[in-house]
Amino acid sequence: MTTTTGYQAITLREKPTVVHRIRGLELGVTGWIAVVLVVVFTIMAIAGPALAPHDPYTQDLLRANNPPAPGYPLGFDYEGRDILSRVLAGARTSLLGPLLVVILGAALATLLAVTAAWARGWWDASVNVVFDFLLAFPGLLLAVLSVAVFGKGLVAPVVALAIAYMPAMGRIVRSGARSETSMDYVTALRALGVPARLIVFRHLVPNVTPLIIAQATTLFGFALLDLSAISFLGLGVQEPQPDWGLMVNTGAAGVLLGHPAESLSAGTCLALAACAFTVLGLRLSRRIEGR
């Protein structure tokens, strides 16, 4: 019986160290700058509201559009709220939207694309038709339409964008999964009697995950810009909630009065985040293709 207990402690995975994994990515200087920015923005999204030096909602109309003052390095917006606090607090709403878009879009795309690649035949053909049909719609147009139908707010545009972005991801995942299904190990798993459902979700999906992650990172950048555009138009996030897209719009008054800090800081954050995610996504895809 001693041998019995001896074997039970075995774990079947020896994780490569973090250092090894990071070195293996070979992202280049631009890629690493993108990584740093992505990390910074992620921290902002998680801890932003806590980092804000002042309450982002407290109005003081006497200080509306005032220039920077001690303790208020970016000055005040048109309602006298601290701009720095609003930029930091806005990170969460601004980045949460695209995250939901990407997660929802990736989940839908993976489900459709991998099952299509596995089943082939009529299901594959139908999924392709759906992807082609959706590709014909610009994401922003679909999002604006959904606001018109379902009302203002974040939910409708997020769902609309997720659906609009699905085919871009789905096509890549499908071709990746398709080449994976023709590999001998899949035949070997079938020969072992492993049911198709398990082969698809335990082998195909994990093996195309790097593709999904790279593609999702790129699309995150696009989704960020699209959702900000919707908020800028006043259709997405509503006042008084802080959001970068919205702040670019509300700061417009300050630009005319010579206080461009609100539009500029929110706009800079948007531009940097969008660039960082897009660059990182492209680097990752290039890395995967070169594999």
Added chain:
Amino acid sequence: MAPLLSVEGLVVDLPVRGPTGRTHHRIIDGVSFDVAPGEAVGLVGESGSGKSLTLRSVVRLLPEGAEVRGSLRFADADVLTMNRKQLNALRSSGVATIFQDPRAAVNPMRTVGDFVLEGPVRAGGRNRDEVLREALGLLTDVGIDRPEQRLRQYPHELSGGMLQRIVIAAAILSRPQLLLADEPTTALDVTTQSDVIAILDEQRHERGLAMVFVTHDLDLAAAICDRTCVMYAGRIVEDQLSSTLHDAPQHPYTAALVAARPVLDIDAGCELPVLRAIRGRPASAYEAPSGCPFEPRCNHAEPACSATRPPEVNSGCSRVACFRASELRGILALEVETHA
């Protein structure tokens, strides 16, 4: 004894997309053979003779759109009419398959342990720890040292020979009655080939497993199989005991294959022996002539050979499909003998 596996009149057509739309090419044209419990049967032949496809038909691992006819029975169950669940049960416990290239047959992104446990645990529904314990014992049996560590490694960290031993262990772990081996040593280094074959042979005998062994290598088939079936153009042209196949081939094709083997003769000095190739190109079933498929390449062909298909004639424990089998017996034996 009732055969474990009984294949009768197996015909497989594969879809081909041609200029005139989808057509079918016949790859296997009426293959029949039985495998008794514990018996090893070799399938030999040139590339494209349909031996691998015959093997895969046994567990219905065929390309999409393949059309299968004939009868295929494993332990008295009709394989061709099984539903998906019955088929998975057959694959996970009745029949185990060993593929040519172990590197391709194991998911490169998963650990070796995941691969070994996948079949019995995921498909067979057995207790994980129990299977793990059995696997560790089996890995030691097939000559893997430090099996616990190996199970934690990824396929690329192991050599081809070691990986193939693990594949063999995984096949045995599912407690099958029949092993299907599709050229299990072709992708391996020559020196590891013999090790892997020895282990396969030993494990098979120890557990009394039946086996169908596909190979190009006549000597290998003769060494580890009780019976050898020689395939040409999607049919079995000769089925004989391995022990007599080399000395007394009955089909001109078998004789030509035996004679075509390179023989290393140290006594002959540094003069290399002339390889006696078979003239012409191997034909697939769909492009074979209407008479004897081997007739265009046969040294003993007569006008009658191209008229009709030679039937398979049983005599004792052998079977041959040649019109001139009885008259050629002596000549073929001589042909092989002068070679050796």
